[in-house]
Amino acid sequence: MTERPLPTITPETRHFWEGTRAGELRLQRCAGCGDAYFPPRPFCPSCGSAEVTIFRASGRATLYSYVIHQRPAPGFVPPYSIAVVQLEEGPRMMTNIVQVAQTPEALQLDMPLEVVFERMSDDISLPFFRPAGRSA
């Protein structure tokens, strides 16, 4: 296998992947306790309420933590970052930091980031993050 593994969409995650395809980062928010959460599920993991809504997140985040992988992986050329970002709305998600040198010097914790989407297949566009404040 030489290609990046892609998700198989499930009923509970469809809105998220439809969102990335449309250029939107979609999260869910609980009407009961107000918490925004990720990954998707049709109930709130904090309070259990099924009254949840889907909303478009700002796409703004900060770099929470990461590693820079030095070995080849299917679909990747090392070195590449595997990162967890802190979304402005609260949840965290795994991603790759793109459009920046893959070095400890360039990748500073808490640096501001913004989401970008890259089409991988007809069904799947992946959300990546790049340093904030650059024009596309």
Add this chain to the structure above:
Amino acid sequence: MKPGSIAIVGAAETTELGVIPHMSQIQLHADCARNALRDAGLKAADIDGLACAGEVPTNVAHYLGITPKWVDGTAVGGCSFMLHVRHAAAAISARLCTTVLITHGESGRSRIGAQPRTILPASLQGQFEAPFGILGPPTMFTIPVLRYLKTYGNTQEQLAMVAVVQREWAAKNPRAMMKDPVTVDDVLASRMIAYPFRLFMCCLVTDGGGALILASAERAKDFPQRPVYILGTGESVETPMISQMADFTSSRAFRVSGKQAFESAGIRHADVDHLMIYDAFAHLPLYGLEDLGFVGRGEAAAFIAERRTAPGGELPLNTNGGGLSYTHTGMYGMFALQETVRQVRGTAPAQVKDVQVAVCHGVGGMFGASGTIVMADRRP
């Protein structure tokens, strides 16, 4: 389970350890199981309870010729065996069975008869982590550490010191795979795997196994070995996705499991003579020392650097050399338990003097699960 009411009456590892290409995974289970039966003076027919991970209990029962009336196939990663000990103690206490065999066998290096490692693309991890280039534990377990280091102002040199100290313990252990001394500079000069983790900060990948036999403490005198009593136990799980670990500087599963174990054992930290903390990577003893409450948050790196856990230190930690230097088949928790049993029996290669109370703490998945066992050389 009443503290001290259940005992470990048999314990053994596989005859060989490290690189065993002439043995399949199921045979590794059998090899250590047969060694543990011999250690306890038992036959397979004497076993009426079976727990294992990596292979389902059906496979191991059939292969060994065991007819269990209680089985546990809990598989939450490398600490599964801590959970098996806990569940077995409860089962024996509830009189569901009398004599439990727990086995681990893994052809982690040679991959003979081992199941393929896959992430289902429809699972949450398959959808929300796999597309970003994760490739085994070195790319996942390691992710929280930069946040940890920044939060507490710790350095990569301090992280390297964990590996240095554990190599000192390994040097005393003839069965350890890596015995040559290393310095902080050696660790920091070893090959970069996933920044900031270098080769010597990552566990070994080996073949091997281990098995335990548990029975009620009332029967313990009927067995040839010095009994090792179960004082307290704990377990928990958090998340299958490292990205969703609630706090990157502390493991909820560690805290929940450790607290249960200490409280059920009725011990305080000052009572602990010997400690094992599952070290798949160099940061795990830092999280373990803090989440179990041996030191305050952010104090573990200095504690280790001050040689408090090293040979001669006040809290001997990972005295077999750990996953970093002794062995690491993939689910190392069984080897941590084996070392705790040896230390309490007084038969360890790097024997700590007069171990009365010992704590063995495991991790499963990528901070996804935890199990903690408190053992003692006598009943309270």
